[in-house]
Amino acid sequence: MFKFKKKSLIYVAVVCLLIFLSSLIPFLRTPVLNTLKYPFVLLTLIKREVRGIIFYHRNFVQNERLKKEIDFLRQKLNTMGEALLENTRLKETLTFKQESPYKVIAARVIGRSPDNWSSLVIIDKGRYNGIKTGMVTINYLGLVGRVIETTESTSEIMLINDPNFAVSAMVKRSRQEGLVAGTLGSSLIMRYLPREADIEASDTIITSGLTDLYPKGLLIGTVVDIGEELSGLARYAIIKPVVELSNIEEVLVIAR
């Protein structure tokens, strides 16, 4: 027992001496530290585990608190991300409003059609703000729809993909005219195109100004497909609207 203690003491003394010498002689420092690296790692590991067991409850509580904090921060980050997106959208709307040649009223979408047979949105501005039935609705991308009903503080807007919606339009490149109507889906249809109509896929479609309500040159969408009517007398074009109608959040009503 004594022998073991004496032997151990000698080892400890040698190690201590080496550590002490390593601080005095720089070149000894590296081999000593390299040798002691693994015992240090092992001891640190043991210490960490022991501390983990001893302070289990404290760590557990701390962990719970931190988890909650992470959730809170994540939520805050999401909210801020949403605010950032809204800020970008509003900035674009404001820029458009300032640059637009029309007098426009900005409004926020607060509701949508409850049935599947129509495509309309409800906005938070009404007669009190100067909105009247028949006014045209746009956003910074292009044509959105038309006001079909107003109350004091809200208005209903029929979107361009509603089957009841129709607007006189033309191909920007060739000035070929037709009638754009909604299909209830995500695309529009341009009808009454003659067989020899100069229209191609990816052509831009704009309002022609023939319908009194709609100013000329409002962007509607781009041609994605061209087909022939069943009668064979005319052609039609499928148009992808420039405005993402399914998630529209702000609109501008053109005041006449």
Add this chain to the structure above:
Amino acid sequence: MKKGIFFIFILISGLLEATLLDSFKVFGVKPNLLLISISLAGLYFDLKWAFVLGIFAGILKDSLGANSFGINVLLFPLWVFLIIELSKKIPIDHNLIRMILIFIIGIFNSIITRLIFFVSGGFVTSLAIFLRVTFLESLYTAAILPLMLKVIKPTIYSVNQ
């Protein structure tokens, strides 16, 4: 109390249809929650109150929608009446029977709505769109029924006790 809760239930259904349900569209179609609400009203209430609830739901739907006002005010009480009459003849206790019933009512509701719209000079929807919306809406509405029952049943029973 039970009636009050059902009024609130109808109101929430209407608001959900006009707002959140747009995010749950399947092939561009969302379920008709108000149709489920009035069908449940037909199952849980007597004719008088079920009628009142049906009219309330109809007014709500017509106010928020673009169709000519009055279609749903007329149709919803009619469905309520038919459900009450049918429940006297055959038991409508099982969820599957209720779902089939809602599916059939949904189809007839769409056909009649479109017919009234057509007769009153509205735009004629293409056959493909009509079939897609009618079938999917009825199917989706029927599929949502068990979920709606799970929400409304405990509330009504807790009020009764």
